[in-house]
Amino acid sequence: MLPRHLRLRRREDFEAARQRGRRWHDRVLVLNTLPSGLSHNRFGFVVSRRVGKAAVRNQVKRRLRAAIRVWIPRLAAGYDIVIIARPAASDVSYQELEAVLEKLFGLAGLLVPQNVDAVP
RNA sequence: CAAGUUGGCCGGGCGGUUACGCCCUGGUUAUGCCGGGGUGAGGAAAGUCCGCGCUCCAUAGAGCACGGUGCUGGCUAACUGCCAGGCGGGGUGACCCGACGGAAUAGUGCAACAGAGAGGUAUAUUGCCGGCCUCCUUUGGGAGAGCCGGUGAGGGUGAAACGGCGUGGUAAGAGCACACCGGCAGCCCUGGCGACAGGGCUGGCCAGGCAAACCCCACCGGGAGCAAGGUCAAGCAGGAAUGAGGUACUGCUCGUACCGUUCGAGUUCCGGGUAGACUGCUUGAGGCGGAUGAUAACAUCCGUCCUAGAGAGAUAAUCGCCCAGGGAUCGGCAGCGAUCCUGGACAGAACGCGGCUUAUAGGCCGGCUUGGGCA
C-alpha cells in the first residue's frame, strides 16, 4: 500500500485520467497520465474481473504497488497516473511487471536522470 | 498386511531486507517530518441457496391469492439445518441413499410406439372348447374352410395386462368354490410420546402407475435491505425579518462602471437537504477449558480470553535455510540408503451470526467392516 496522499481516491480523478489523459499500451498493462498541477504524483490501479478472481486481482494489485515503489524516485512529478491491468497480467512474474513499467514510463517520457532528487 | 467405510484435525515453518491498514504513544521548527509498541484473512472468507439478529417503512381482526415446506420425536433465535428413531431401497459387510403427506372413500388429467385390449366391473389376434356344415369311417370316432357361441387358463405385445400356488369343478375354463400364502380395508389387543412394529378376528376376492401433472390437506411466510439507518453539512434553490444602498478601481476622499430601491441588492436568522465527512463497525445466539444433565443434537453453571475493521479498499514484495511431497540416477533380494533436480491446493474479510452447497496439493489421528498371513 502506498501512503494515502500518493493514491488516487476519487472516482472523478480516475475518470479524468482515463478520458483526458495520454495513454500508452502494452500486452499486460495500459498506462494513463494526466498533469495534475501538484508537487507529487498520484497513482491509481484498475484490475477488472476479466483478470481473474478476487485473490488473483489482489495479488496483481499488490505486485503493481511494489513495482511502482521501485520507480517512484525516478519519475517526473506532477502527474495523476492510472495503471490498468489487462488479463495477461495474471500470469506474468513480478520481474516482468517491473520491466513493463519501465518500458511504459520510458515511452511516456516520465523517467528523469537518477541524480535528480525524488519527490516525497 | 491389503481393500473399503466412517468421524475428527491441520492445511507449511523460521529468519533477513524493503513496505502497508488500524489502535496506543513519544519527539519536534506542529495539520508536516522523524520514531517506538501492539495487532492484522478462511475452512471454506467463495457461491449467495436458506434462516436469524439489527435498521427503516407499513400494519385493527379474519379470510382469499401467491410462494415455500412435507415420515415421527427432539434441539435451536430460526431454518430447506442438526440429532435420535421409523419405513423403503442398495451393499457380503462396516455403512450409504431417499422432495418419504394424500391415488378404494374429494375431483380432474396423462400413458407415444407396440398390442386384441391401457383403466371401463376392459378386451377376443392366435389358441382351447361346444354347436351348425362338409368329407372319411373299422360306427368308437377322426379331419377340415367358414359361421354362431363359450373362455381368459396357454402363446404373443408392452414400462405396466386386473394376485401366486394347489385342489375341486367344467365341454373348455375362470375367485366359480375352497385351503394356504401375499396384499388391502375395518375392528380389537400388546409395545412405543409418536412415526410404526408384532399379533388376532372379520370382510370382499384384489379395487394398477404418475401428484419434481393440476390439485387436496397440514404448517410457515408483511416489505425492503448496512448503498439499511443516524448525525453534521459546502454549493444551488426556498422562507422570514430588516432594508437603501452594495461591489470594483482603492488604504482614504471624489469620480466612474455594474447590481438594486413595484421584479427587493446587501445583512441576519430559519428549516429541509445534495456533494462530502463522521457514525452504524464489531463484545458476539462469541472463542477456549472444565463440571452437570441428555443416547445425541444441545442446554445450564463456573473459570478464562478480547482475537482484522478497510473505503479505488491494508494483511505484502523479495531473498536464504528448513520440513512434508514428487521425479531421476546409483547401491541393495527387500525394507531402505545416498546424490541431484523440483516443489507448496482451493482461495482474499467489507454489518454480524447459524446452516447448506461447491472448490481444495499434501498430510496426521481414531472407530468399524471384509479378505489374507503369522502366532
Place this chain on the structure above:
RNA sequence: CGGGGCGUGGCGCAGAUUGGCUAGCGUGCUACAAUGGGGUUGUAGAGGUCGUCGGUUCGAGUCCGACCGCCCCGA
C-alpha cells in the same frame, strides 16, 4: 445487496403448452446436374455430449435440484 434473461449442427434461431415416434428452419459445407468457366438455380448428402452433473418417470431438449459460463437491470 437484490432481481431478470440466455446456453440446441460452423453461425443465427425454432421446438420448452399439457414429457413420446426420425429434434426442425435459414445460411454455410460436400457431391452431382445444368454452363466453355464462374455465379444463380435444382437434386442428394454429411454435420447434434440439446452448457455440466444428479434426480423424478416406462421414457427428459422439455419437469425438479445443484453447479459452470455469458449478458442485462435496480439500490
